[in-house]
Amino acid sequence: MSAAVDHALDLAAFVAASPSSFHAAAEGARRLEAAGFARQIESEPWQGGPGGRYLIRDGALLAWRVPEGAGPTTPYRILGSHTDSPSFKLKPNPDFVSAGWGQVGVEIYGGPLLNSWLDRELGLAGRLALTDGREVLVRTGPIMRIPQLAIHLDRAVNDQGLQLSKQQHTAPIWLVGDDHRSVLDHLAGLAGVATAEIGGFDVLAYDTAAPAVFGIDDQFLASSRLDNLSSVHASLVALINSGPGDSISVLAAFDHEEAGSGSRSGAAGPILADVLDRIAGSLGADVDERHRALAGSYCLSADAGHAVHPNYAGRHDPVNRPLMNGGPLLKINANLRYASDARGAAIWHAACRAAGVTGQEFVSNNDLPCGTTIGPLTATRIGITTVDVGVPLLSMHSARELAGVEDLRALAQAMQAFLAG
Structure with a gap:
């Protein structure tokens, strides 16, 4: 090597x-x-x-x-x-439901290529500021996805180009049906604290796919x-x-x-x-x-x-x-x-x-x-x-x-x- x-x-x-x-x-x-x-x-x-x-x-x-x-x-x-790095930052009160799906409210951080984040298994990571003055780091595994609309429902997408609303089309899904768990509850559980102890948070989405060295002579790193x-x-x-x-x-x-x-x-x-x-x-x-x-x-x-x-x-x-x-x-x-x-x-x-x-x-x-x-x-x-x-x-x-x-x-x-x- x-x-x-x-x-x-x-x-x-x-x-x-x-x-x-x-x-x-x-x-x-x-x-x-x-x-x-x-x-x-x-x-x-x-x-x-x-x-x-x-x-x-x-x-x-x-x-x-x-x-x-x-x-x-x-x-x-x-x-x-x-x-x-460019990403999507967790909004205050991030939990909401749309058409039976549990979704996560996020705000665009920096200037990501929005389409590149579609159809990927995403996690959340960042810090929690606790009411007692401590700060703890937290990260989830792959829990979210921003699903792309099927071509059958947008026949012109390959000709006219993909148009994404930063508000309407970038909210990840993470639950479905009657499952109404809270994102902050999930983060608190991973951090080993009570949700009520979270005084503030700086948490962003990340792509959970592992980096890869590849190419005919291992020329490239994708990450x-x-x-x-x-x-x-x-x-x-x-x-x-x-x-x-x-x-x-x-x-x-x-x-x-x-x-x-x-x-x-x-x-x-x-x-x-x-x-x-x-x-x-x-x-x-x-x-x-x-x-x-x-x-x-x-x-x-x-x-x-x-x-x-x-x-x-x-x-x-x-x-x-x-x-x-x-x-x-x-x-x-x-x-x-x-x-x-x-x-x-x-x-x-x-x-x-x-x-x-x-x-x-x-x-x-x-x-x-x-x-x-x-x-x-x-x-x-x-x-x-x-x-x-x-x-x-x-x-x-x-x-x-x-x-x-x-x-x-x-x-x-x-x-x-x-x-x-």
Whole structure:
């Protein structure tokens, strides 16, 4: 078995353990602890000094390694990513009945390809906030399905295209007939608490199908949530496997990127600045020294990008057409939807050369709008050189995306070289 396939299978295990952003943060923390990182509780005094530490804020995971000899002006090398993926979030009072079916009220989270979620066995996963102040993670097995209308009842669907109402056509079924059990009762039972103890919940749907490595030479990984657990996983691998360097290595896996990042655990919020500020304080840095450290710092913002689609090649730039298993992407946009500039590109190319990795460039077709990432937010909030990178995918924002196994490992290798300086 090749090293790339091994990496893809480990990513598959990470995805399977991470049906929600909260689970992704918890699984990342578990892996960090196994590698010797210690947990930092935000409300407790900061644990300074050399070594690896991490903290969890809601669905975000921050981790860092301070090298021996670090001082007030030691710069940072930051790996940015996000833990969330497009999905359907459980609404308040989610139980309702329609035409004899027990259904689940959900609100669309982010921008999923709606049709890709039809006719799949879905589960629910997330966190329950209890009235005594505790929080518990919960996940179900396959309990729901969003059924598609049979072609006999919509004869024109293949000619006119599928039209889905986000309110009317996306509510999953989970019961039928006189069975009127409550979704919250079911979640409470799985969590081992009483329903009355649930003070609030952040619970989302997930596709329960297992990730799969496939292809004639095991070239591909099909999985849900590759956008952006592929980058979170690569960041974890790079941080855990990298040795202490001349910089402070930081992993910043934010939540809520798919919804705009505007939260206390999102990239538009204060979490990264909070961590960098407290690290600097533990090193005795004054205001001037903190700015000097940031001036020498860099961030790789890693988020999935687009591979050229053979059936829709006209939707891509006619020259820059990334192929799957052709290497990780440098993502570029003239209007700063990505943060990459010449300086950042040079840093990325140097990391790829050091890792023995071949990279590719991605730029959008001028006639199509370009997405964005945490990169511009991080560059704006923290004021450091930031470069946007990632692996090429097909079917981005589908319930089941497609990646190349060689690209997945290559991203982690380039990240590790970046951390090494």
